[in-house]
Amino acid sequence: MEYDFRADAVAAAFAFWASRHMLGHQQPVFAAISALICLAPGIPSQIRQGLGLIVGVTVGILVGELALMIPADLAAVRMASATFVAMMIAAAFGVAPVVPIQAGASAMLVLLMGPQVAGLARFLDVLIGASTGLIVALVFLRERLKF
16 A cells, blocks of 8 residues: 655644644644654554544653652653653553553653643644644545544
């Protein structure tokens, strides 16, 4: 089966544009990346991928925010603990592999980049990117779309 990457490019560009102009984010890279993750070739369900992405990012951001309470002197312990806890919670949902991966990555990003970049701002970018990816999937990939 051949894959058409034009839908991916359109979704990523639109998500970037929407986040920049609607939310005022200067570099909404997470919006564009989220759209691509939803439309990745070879995944069984773009819908499940998009919903899993949102769940994983949400879990990771919440765990990362809580981990900020651990003193910065224990940065390595804080990073390992947050990543482990976020991935374990996300894996408990028993859904697609994207969920624990995004949870762990999101917790790390909150700790590495700070909540002002990787917290609510990232969550909103992911919502825009995932929504854009799902809409593009409905329009361009309808014949292959399944839940």
